[in-house]
Each structure stands twice: as C-alpha cells, then as structure tokens.
Amino acid sequence: SGQDTLEQHRPLYHFTPPEQWMNDPNGMVFYDGEYHLFYQHYPDSNVWGPMHWGHAVSRNLVTWEHLPIALYPDSIGMIFSGSSVADVDNTSGFGSADNPPLVAMFTYHNAEGERARRNDYQTQGIAYSLDKGRTWEKYANNPVVNNPGLRDFRDPNLFWHEPTQRWVLILAAGDRVRLYNSPDLKAWTFLSEFGEKNGDHGGVWECPDLFPMMVNGQQKWVMLLSINPGGPNGGSATQYFVGNFDGKKFTTDYPNDTLWIDYGPDDYAGVTWSNVPESDGRRLFIGWMSNWDYAKEVPTYAWRSAMTVARTLSLVQTDAGVRLASRPVQELEQLRNGSYTLSAATVRDSLDLSHQANLQSPAMEFKLSFDLPKTTASDFGVRLFNDLGEEVRIGYEPQAKQWYIDRSRSGKTDFKEGFVRRITAPRLAESDTLTMHLYVDVASVELFADDGTTVMTSIFFPNEDFTHAALFTERDSLHFNGGEAFSLTQKPL
Ligand code: FRU
Known part of the structure; x- marks a missing residue:
C-alpha cells in the first residue's frame, strides 16, 4: 500500500472490493468446497448508491477470488442485504436431485415507492444458481414476501429447521424481527414477532441471523441483530440474544441484558455462513468493518470499506450468564x-x-x-x-x-x-x-x-x-x- 496514492490504506489481508463502494456481507454459504461471500456493492461510485450483490469465493476464508457481480437491480428494485442456502433436497424445484440449487433471498428496495412515500417499498425476492454461484436467475414470481405496510422491512436470513422440516426466514421490521416458514422457499407463512420488550431500540434493526449453538451440553439459539444508530460506542453495531427457538417463536434467556458481539465501532451487519458441514461444526461469522456514522467519508478513494477477518463464534458460560465469544478463524x-x-x-x-x-x-x-x-x-x-x-x-x-x-x-x-x-x-x-x-x-x-x-x-x-x-x-x-x-x-x- 503506497503512501498518498489512490491505494493508500488498502488492507493487505482483509477482504476489500476491487473498486468502489461496499457495505454489508451478504449471502454467505459454503458449497462444494467454496466459501461464498457476496456483499452490498455500488459499482459506479465510492459512496452508497443503487445496490448490487458483489461476489467473491474462497477455499480457506483467507484468500479471496473476485467474481463478477452476482445480482443487479431490476424493475422491482435495488438488491439490498440477504442470505443464501444450499437447497440440497431441491425443495424449491429450481434444480434437480443431481444438481441442487443455491437459493438467495434478498430485499428488493423500490426507490420510486420510497419517493412516493409508500410504506411497502421493501419486499423479499429470491434467485437461484445451478452453477456453483457463478450465474443467478431471479425467480419469475418475485417478490415472495410482500410488505404488510412497514417502512423498514428487510435483510432476510434463511435456515433449514430440521424438527419442523421447514425453511425458516428471519427479517428485520422497524425495531422488531419477524419470523416466517416455508416448505419450498417460495410460499411463506408468518410465524411470530420478537423484540418489543427486548434489546436496544436506539435505532432501526437490520440484518438479523438466527442459529443453534451448544453450551453446557445443551442447545441454545443465538440471534444476531444489527442496530443503527444505538451502538455502545456510537453509530451502528451488532447486538445479540441467547435463548430458545421452538420452530415458531424465539424467546431470550436474558430479557434485561443488551449484549454486543463486538464493542468496537467498526463491525456491522455481520452474519454467519450457511451450510458449513457438520463435520466442520463451526459457526463462521464476518462483518462489515465500518460504521454508518462515517463510512461514506473515510479517506479512501479507489474503493471503500473492508470486511473483518472471518471469526468462529462459540457460547461460553460466564458468571453473568451464557455469552457469545468470537475468535479469528484458525x-x-x-x-x-x-x-x-x-x-x-x-x-x-x-x-x-x-x-x-x-x-x-x-x-x-x-x-x-x-x-x-x-x-x-x-x-x-x-x-x-x-x-x-x-x-x-x-x-x-x-x-x-x-x-x-x-x-x-x-x-x-x-x-x-x-x-x-x-x-x-x-x-x-x-x-x-x-x-x-x-x-x-x-x-x-x-x-x-x-x-x-x-x-x-x-x-x-x-x-x-x-x-x-x-x-x-x-x-x-x-x-x-x-x-x-x-x-x-x-x-x-
Ligand atoms: C445495513 C443496511 C441493510 C440494507 C443495506 C442496504 O447496513 O442498511 O439494512 O439492506 O444496508 O445497503
């Protein structure tokens, strides 16, 4: 990284986009030996603009190969944050038993609807890939989750729930999260809402994630939830909850605690990889290494922002209760x-x-x-x-x-x-x-x-x-x- 050049401040080993603007990590999934990392990207400027999903893959979470942009805005809207899963049983029917699809769900943000002050300009759409994430086809009947009339209604995160044999979707709605389920990733049923009485409410809730983890020989569920503003050191940050999920409803074990996965100002919108094999067993996390308070002004020009290093999450028993620990991946x-x-x-x-x-x-x-x-x-x-x-x-x-x-x-x-x-x-x-x-x-x-x-x-x-x-x-x-x-x-x- 030269001094006083357009490349000054470019990290040596943290992930950065080749050029222009990046924010949240999106759609992380492990498939066929590759860790996919998509990201909120505006290819025409070094500040935020109409969002695309940029794309990179890695075999080791350390060295990343840049790939062409995976998802472009279309007539329904810009492509905001979301997640993807390997639909190994082809429940969606987008692929076949021999070649199951990767399915991504993202938020469509309709700028015209926003300008017209409508309340339903964010909806959820899906897309699938049959070639290991190299090319993506958007579903013909998008959106698959319509907006019930909530201004902030975004950042879907998907996982397969074995006991109920359903896909579960968690998304952020104002300063609540909402849960849905589906047999096929296309038809979604509302299940429950969480947040009214819990967590920090100093800003809008964004980018939820929900996953099981073991502690003390027991299964617990962890919910990650980004908030902007309201972070412990100002601006945007990510809180979490530890509790239970019965397939429909999440409850927290610590209703009075506000917990933060990272207290620093520069770890936001982080979520975890889907489909990491059970033989690996890790819950792998990456976050956007910036803060909405100043992300658009940081003194880099050829590109803006980096991701954190990939981290392994675990639950630990402390005197204060069960808490989330993060360590850099080995x-x-x-x-x-x-x-x-x-x-x-x-x-x-x-x-x-x-x-x-x-x-x-x-x-x-x-x-x-x-x-x-x-x-x-x-x-x-x-x-x-x-x-x-x-x-x-x-x-x-x-x-x-x-x-x-x-x-x-x-x-x-x-x-x-x-x-x-x-x-x-x-x-x-x-x-x-x-x-x-x-x-x-x-x-x-x-x-x-x-x-x-x-x-x-x-x-x-x-x-x-x-x-x-x-x-x-x-x-x-x-x-x-x-x-x-x-x-x-x-x-x-
Ligand atoms: C979080 C966020 C998301 C949204 C995306 C837009 O940083 O605001 O809620 O989907 O960024 O780029």
Whole structure:
C-alpha cells in the first residue's frame, strides 16, 4: 500500500472490493468446497448508491477470488442485504436431485415507492444458481414476501429447521424481527414477532441471523441483530440474544441484558455462513468493518470499506450468564510469514515489540499475556505507531475494568465528526491473567481479549502505515508474561 496514492490504506489481508463502494456481507454459504461471500456493492461510485450483490469465493476464508457481480437491480428494485442456502433436497424445484440449487433471498428496495412515500417499498425476492454461484436467475414470481405496510422491512436470513422440516426466514421490521416458514422457499407463512420488550431500540434493526449453538451440553439459539444508530460506542453495531427457538417463536434467556458481539465501532451487519458441514461444526461469522456514522467519508478513494477477518463464534458460560465469544478463524495462521517469541519482562513505561520481534510490516499479529496488576490502577496495552508520531492505543483500564481503543492521534481523523471518540468495552473475564490476541492490518485492528469474550474492532487512517508496536504502561510497572508476534503477508491464490 503506497503512501498518498489512490491505494493508500488498502488492507493487505482483509477482504476489500476491487473498486468502489461496499457495505454489508451478504449471502454467505459454503458449497462444494467454496466459501461464498457476496456483499452490498455500488459499482459506479465510492459512496452508497443503487445496490448490487458483489461476489467473491474462497477455499480457506483467507484468500479471496473476485467474481463478477452476482445480482443487479431490476424493475422491482435495488438488491439490498440477504442470505443464501444450499437447497440440497431441491425443495424449491429450481434444480434437480443431481444438481441442487443455491437459493438467495434478498430485499428488493423500490426507490420510486420510497419517493412516493409508500410504506411497502421493501419486499423479499429470491434467485437461484445451478452453477456453483457463478450465474443467478431471479425467480419469475418475485417478490415472495410482500410488505404488510412497514417502512423498514428487510435483510432476510434463511435456515433449514430440521424438527419442523421447514425453511425458516428471519427479517428485520422497524425495531422488531419477524419470523416466517416455508416448505419450498417460495410460499411463506408468518410465524411470530420478537423484540418489543427486548434489546436496544436506539435505532432501526437490520440484518438479523438466527442459529443453534451448544453450551453446557445443551442447545441454545443465538440471534444476531444489527442496530443503527444505538451502538455502545456510537453509530451502528451488532447486538445479540441467547435463548430458545421452538420452530415458531424465539424467546431470550436474558430479557434485561443488551449484549454486543463486538464493542468496537467498526463491525456491522455481520452474519454467519450457511451450510458449513457438520463435520466442520463451526459457526463462521464476518462483518462489515465500518460504521454508518462515517463510512461514506473515510479517506479512501479507489474503493471503500473492508470486511473483518472471518471469526468462529462459540457460547461460553460466564458468571453473568451464557455469552457469545468470537475468535479469528484458525485458517488465518496461513498469513504468518515470520514468527517471534516475546520474552516475559517487567515493563516500565514502554517495551518495543517491533524491535524485539524484528517486525517491519503494517500487517502483524500478536498473542500477549499480562498479570492483572493487583495494587495499581495504571492503564496499559499496545501502541501501534509510525515515525510521524501518529498512534493507536489498544489498552486496558484496571480500575474501570474495561478494554479501550484510542484512535484520537491515529492520523487522518477529521474527515467526519465523531470518528474520534472514546471506545470502550467491559471486561467479562474474571481471571488474574489478561490475554490479547490482535490482528493488525494497514487500516484496522481487531482485539480478541480474554479468549474472545471481549472483542473490539477499529479502523484508522495514518498518514504513514503503522509498522511499529510497543507495550506501554502509563505509570506503574507492568508484568508482561510474554507471547508471540507474527508478521503477516497475503499469500497468492
Ligand atoms: C445495513 C443496511 C441493510 C440494507 C443495506 C442496504 O447496513 O442498511 O439494512 O439492506 O444496508 O445497503
């Protein structure tokens, strides 16, 4: 990534569109050895506009091959967010037993209807592919879910529910979600609504997802739900619920808690992959690494926005209840091209990690462990910096028991008011050892703290890439237990 070029700030290993605007990840499905990633895309500009589904595939969730645009707007509307599934039993009849279809459901957004102030301009349509997602045919009788008169009615997410032998659809409607089911992905029956009494309602609800996960030998259902605005650090963010789903109705086990999958400002509209084989067993997630507060103003020009790294979700039992943890997928280890052991040390003021680890790259990974200071209350953590004096701090405040990211001196920050603000996340773990797993790229850092029980994602735009990293402690000395550092490079396909 050159300095001061149109390509400045292009991530080295995070997914970005080849050019122009991108927002939500869409339609992620695993099929025939390939992870598909579609995304909200406007191919004619680097700001949001009439939406298409861009497309890429990967065999390892790390290296992505760009494919032609999969879905274009048509006479019914623009193509907003949605999901896709492998219809392996050909319930839709779009394919055959030998060649089952991939079926995508998306929101049609009709701009004329919106301008005319009608209330039914968002409906749900479907499309199918019989050639491993390379080309798509829209269903002739679209839309398949009509709008009951709700201004915001979008972002369908599909899954097969084995006990009821039905497809289930969850979509966002204002600040509620609605559930439907179908035997064939075409005819849909309304089941229930969720949200009136639960969750955060500071904005419109978007991009729901619903899936089962095991914890304590028991099956629980997790609902992801993005909200804009209303995030814990301003703007857009993704909350979640843990509870039960009986095939018709979802209930939460924690009616009074608002929970966030990622407390950072830059992880939005994330959902999970469909049809990951049971032999794999993972619940794989990816999010849009930006925030509606400033996504259209970030200082990149050839393209706008990146996705987070792919993450594995799991449920963990904590003192506060069952919570969702996120960890970077193991496949990301393929990016490591140099690995360095960091020795334990008592840190006073600062300890230069890049020097110790011989790092000279803006793409770095760290696994670090610290003793929680018992008597002191000084902040500590990691600084990423360049020779211009610009920096990002990823740290912990023992007194407040919270993680934080400070990007106030990270370079280009004044492109939009509100980009600089205090970014914090409560620490959930109770142990006396803190761990940080950091994925750093040219324009982002993802913190997976305490085994992924606290996650924060933040983007930044330094005038020169951050190729240095150091431990810092504000006042008191700090016991660093050591760790590992890696320089990362994108491998060719
Ligand atoms: C979320 C969202 C979705 C919508 C899409 C439009 O970021 O607003 O609700 O489908 O983006 O691009």
